[in-house]
Amino acid sequence: MGKECFQAFSGQATFESRLQLEVAVALRRAGMDIEEEYRDARSGYSIDVLVRRRPAAARPVGGKSLQAPSRRWAVEVDGPTHFL
Numbered sequence: 318m319g320k321e322c323f324q325a326f327s328g329q330a331t332f333e334s335r336l337q338l339e340v341a342v343a344l345r346r347a348g349m350d351i352e353e354e355y356r357d358a359r360s361g362y363s364i365d366v367l368v369r370r371r372p373a374a375a376r377p378v379g380g381k382s383l384q385a386p387s388r389r390w391a392v393e394v395d396g397p398t399h400f401l
Contacts, residue, residue, distance in 0.1 A: 327361030337365050337394040344368060344392070355391075366392040 331354045333341075344351050344366060355367035370388040 323361055327356060329363075331363045333365075334394065340392065340394045341366050364391040365394045368392060 333354065337353075341351060341353050350369040352367045352369070353365070355364045356362075357364060368390050370390075
């Protein structure tokens with residue numbers, strides 16, 4: 318039963334609001350690497366905008382080349398008809 322519930326929950330259609338689209342455009346213009354309506358595989362939640370930080374170029378530290386790990390975060394655009 319749990320698997321069926323998860324599939325029903327995570328399979329629901331998503332709808333982007335005009336505000337959400339405007340936020341995504343602004344993030345792209347700011348040079349962010351984004352993915353709209355990202356579906357988290359573990360929780361099944363749809364994330365309005367997933368932002369990925371581009372890793373910095375590798376830099377030498379103590380004779381080794383180190384690269385900062387890539388990071389990502391979620392942006393939820395809430396309004397009068399859109400809540401998480």
